[in-house]
Amino acid sequence: MNESAPQGHYSVPARQRNVLRLTPRITALVAACALMATGVMPATGRQQTPPPHLRKQGTATQLVVGGKPFLVLGGELGNSSSSSIEYMRPIWPKLVALNLNTVVIPVYWEQIEPTEGRFDFGLVDEMIREARQHKLRLVPLWFASWKNSMSCYAPAWVKTNQQRFPRAEDKAGRGMEILSSFSKENVDADARAFAALMRHLHEFDDDHTVIMVQVENEIGMIPDSRDRSAGANKLFSGPVPTELMSYLERHRDTLIPEFRVVWTDAGLKTRGSWEEIFGPGLQTDEIFMAWHFARYVNRVAELGKAEYKLPMFVNAALTRPGALPGQYPSAGPLPHLMDVWRAGAPQIDFLSPDIYFPNLADWVRKYHRSGNPVFIPEVGLGPVNAVQALYTFGQHDAIGFSPFSIESAVEPTSSLLAASYDVLAQLTPLILEHQGKGEMAGMLPEGAEQRAPQRVLLGGYILDVSYERPPPPSVPGVQTPEALAGGLVIATGPDEFVIGGTGMVITFAATTPGDPIVGILSAYEGRYVNGQWSPGRLLNGDQTNQGRHLRFVPGRFDIQRVKLYRYR
Numbered sequence: 001m002n003e004s005a006p007q008g009h010y011s012v013p014a015r016q017r018n019v020l021r022l023t024p025r026i027t028a029l030v031a032a033c034a035l036m037a038t039g040v041m042p043a044t045g046r047q048q049t050p051p052p053h054l055r056k057q058g059t060a061t062q063l064v065v066g067g068k069p070f071l072v073l074g075g076e077l078g079n080s081s082s083s084s085i086e087y088m089r090p091i092w093p094k095l096v097a098l099n100l101n102t103v104v105i106p107v108y109w110e111q112i113e114p115t116e117g118r119f120d121f122g123l124v125d126e127m128i129r130e131a132r133q134h135k136l137r138l139v140p141l142w143f144a145s146w147k148n149s150m151s152c153y154a155p156a157w158v159k160t161n162q163q164r165f166p167r168a169e170d171k172a173g174r175g176m177e178i179l180s181s182f183s184k185e186n187v188d189a190d191a192r193a194f195a196a197l198m199r200h201l202h203e204f205d206d207d208h209t210v211i212m213v214q215v216e217n218e219i220g221m222i223p224d225s226r227d228r229s230a231g232a233n234k235l236f237s238g239p240v241p242t243e244l245m246s247y248l249e250r251h252r253d254t255l256i257p258e259f260r261v262v263w264t265d266a267g268l269k270t271r272g273s274w275e276e277i278f279g280p281g282l283q284t285d286e287i288f289m290a291w292h293f294a295r296y297v298n299r300v301a302e303l304g305k306a307e308y309k310l311p312m313f314v315n316a317a318l319t320r321p322g323a324l325p326g327q328y329p330s331a332g333p334l335p336h337l338m339d340v341w342r343a344g345a346p347q348i349d350f351l352s353p354d355i356y357f358p359n360l361a362d363w364v365r366k367y368h369r370s371g372n373p374v375f376i377p378e379v380g381l382g383p384v385n386a387v388q389a390l391y392t393f394g395q396h397d398a399i400g401f402s403p404f405s406i407e408s409a410v411e412p413t414s415s416l417l418a419a420s421y422d423v424l425a426q427l428t429p430l431i432l433e434h435q436g437k438g439e440m441a442g443m444l445p446e447g448a449e450q451r452a453p454q455r456v457l458l459g460g461y462i463l464d465v466s467y468e469r470p471p472p473p474s475v476p477g478v479q480t481p482e483a484l485a486g487g488l489v490i491a492t493g494p495d496e497f498v499i500g501g502t503g504m505v506i507t508f509a510a511t512t513p514g515d516p517i518v519g520i521l522s523a524y525e526g527r528y529v530n531g532q533w534s535p536g537r538l539l540n541g542d543q544t545n546q547g548r549h550l551r552f553v554p555g556r557f558d559i560q561r562v563k564l565y566r567y568r
Helices: 014-038 091-097 122-133 184-204 230-237 242-250 257-265 274-278 282-307 335-344 360-367 385-396 413-434
Strands: 053-057 060-065 068-070 072-076 102-108 137-147 167-169 175-179 213-217 312-317 350-355 375-379 400-403 440-443 454-458 461-467 486-493 496-502 504-510 517-529 532-538 550-552 558-567
Touching: 072 137, 072 375, 072 413, 091 122, 102 122, 102 400, 122 137, 122 184, 137 175, 137 184, 137 282, 184 282, 213 282, 230 282, 242 335, 257 274, 257 335, 274 282, 282 312, 282 335, 312 375, 335 350, 335 360, 350 360, 360 385, 375 385, 385 400, 385 413, 385 440, 385 486, 385 496, 413 486, 413 496, 413 517, 413 558, 440 454, 454 486, 496 504, 496 550, 504 517, 550 558
Parallel strands: 072 102, 072 400, 102 137, 137 213, 213 312, 312 350, 350 375, 375 400
Antiparallel strands: 053 060, 060 068, 167 175, 440 486, 454 461, 461 504, 486 496, 496 558, 504 550, 517 532, 517 558
16 A cells, blocks of 8 residues: 655645645735724625534534524535536526525535646636525535445546555455545545645635535445455454444443444443454444444545534435345445444534435434434435425424435426425524424324324424325326325414424314313414514414314415414
């Protein structure tokens, strides 16, 4: 393994590099001090507000942008869309029409560093300019060492020099299309490029158009369960690192249950080889690889944050039922490996799922554990996104939601998602106010039936929610899915709820002593305009079955504000 310093930009001695790097910042600081002395300060976003960051509110983690909490109403571009300025030009207006406020956008290592040490950020800069022009924020995805497990976006000078940049190897000693996570040369090259990107964002993105960054993309091993190169085999036969064992011992009582079972079944040992600690088998291969992937990613994030400390996350391609490690992109930040990733990658702020299975609610629950914030950077594009988004924000205090290949949205997906995001945009101040306080819930059909009633306990009441089938399609050949029903509810005060959604009928019952029957004192439909409620029709008649339930018409997204009372 060749660990000699690469040529080009980074051949400058380390001390001199630091001086060159700091000089512009020192110059800017001196200039700012001079302006302060005159009492005049330029009106730039960076000087008025801190960079985007995370903060706690109750049990929730919020993303703060421009000094205020922010919900990502997002869409992720297709894998290749942002590689071309011309291709993107007609897409920006469509993203605005979908009521997005954020675009999740790939950034490609091979395009920004086509020659080692020489960086070209022209494409990145143009994406930022276009986003600003269309009043959109950006979440870059760093497609570098790994994208969907493979190393397809690494630069040519990396791909073609396997001696310097080794690949993972299978049992036969053949190289795989996966850069080895055990190579210092690999991680150093990736980390230098990522640090250069973050440094450039810090210098170029004055108004904080970029709000978070994903490090790598859907990391994992496939079709083998682990790297079987000589260096990897030696580490696999050696002791489990003390950093991992110390973490497990400190968090013994709060480990993810699926992971704790593996350790417990092997005897809860605190010293030994990987197979001695976790037992023989594919599950130990996966734990071993997860640790080394996490350490690699941590180094990339560490150098990036040293340049510009934005929130950073990693995403996971999820497992198919019954699949074994190596049959899916194993060892990524999957639910059963969350503790390994947390131990190995403390520079990563949260772990996120890419969801393409129908049981979205179940997967989101698996990621909303042990204080991990929920952000869905990628979900299969379809009409059901419209209710999935409402549920995810309402039930899981989510930071954001983002369907994949958003530029491909067509009817009915486009109009339904736009309507849902319009409701979420109106409710954003309320959602942010009530996050982390146990005052919100999401509603979404689950299970094979997709129509089973749901019971929600909130604000001293039981909300019994049933789901309706949508009306026949109004556009020939365009069918609204039967599962398009759901929403969110916020307890805004005593006996008062604000509810947004579609295809629901909701009745109320009391959970506290007093008069046994719950009635609807008033129910208004309406809108929030600049955070203020603007009531529309009073629905106390037929629309509420003379005060017996709330109804949200299938296929239409509404907001209703209801006040309850009790009688006998």
